[in-house]
Amino acid sequence: MDSSNVTPGLQEYLTSIYRLKKSGKKEIRIRDLAKERNVRLPSVTGAMKKLAKMNLVRYNRYGSVDLTEDGERIAEVLDRIERDFYLFLVDFLGVPEEKAREEACRVEHGINMDTAKRLVALMDYLSKCLPEEERRKIKEYIERRIEESQCNS
């Protein structure tokens, strides 16, 4: 079972569970996921049924929800991709945090682990092998270009 068999919608539920766990919540309930994903309760119930059938979550009627080992493995990868892309957007491209969060979330299901690793490698290189001075120049250059393009439209 790898993440490509799981539809984007279900992937989002996996990462939501993963993050709630990481944030220290001991018991994750349908209600928590509904709030996290901004959907209604029945949508969550339906998704959990499907994920349980795929053995990616443990779930009992009227009970709590948890990731199986397979589910955790997939969620970890998806979470990592989204975080990497988010950092790239914010740290290197200067996209405002709020917008970057949304975009990283939408992009999470479109790029794969190999690409994410390449992105992280690029960021590492720019961070480690370029002097701080140079990184500042990059960011200034980007902002200048954005301002210019706004004048033209």
Place this chain on the structure above:
Amino acid sequence: MDSSNVTPGLQEYLTSIYRLKKSGKKEIRIRDLAKERNVRLPSVTGAMKKLAKMNLVRYNRYGSVDLTEDGERIAEVLDRIERDFYLFLVDFLGVPEEKAREEACRVEHGINMDTAKRLVALMDYLSKCLPEEERRKIKEYIERRIEESQCNS
């Protein structure tokens, strides 16, 4: 009418029409779009009806298809975003072309024009302000990191 009102599926039809036009095709038919998008004819018919209702394409039963001004404007933006992201993946991250094409296509609907512009600005900076030597190092660094990570898994 801006692209955010148009569903991802319909956006894909717009960019397909746009590219066929740019490639020099004088008359675009339902069949051409079906081949381009790898879907069956009825899917295209349905999409064209919706796009025609939104005034983004001109379309007559059993006839040919063309973009309206509004449709062209949206398609242009989407096409630009996808191309920019594709070039970034291939030129800077070294993602294989085939994979990059798919990913750029999926990401096209997730990132917005401002982010795409920032990406292009970053690429321009790296191209213009770094010596060729340095760019080669970046690419080597990325490849090395990818190889390392493959050993660890």
Place this chain on the structure above:
DNA sequence: TCCACACGTTAGATAATCCTAACTTTCTAA
């Protein structure tokens, strides 16, 4: 104890996107 209310589920609807099967229109070549 017991019931109110928050939590959860089921049933049924809607929307987007795709499909197949069957039909209609248009084009082309003998």
Place this chain on the structure above:
DNA sequence: TTAGAAAGTTAGGATTATCTAACGTGTGGA
């Protein structure tokens, strides 16, 4: 000029993911 092939449409159905409305569950406080 006409019949068959190619192109296009319509009808109807599947899937994914969402919603609302109505019904079931379970538990903490009076």
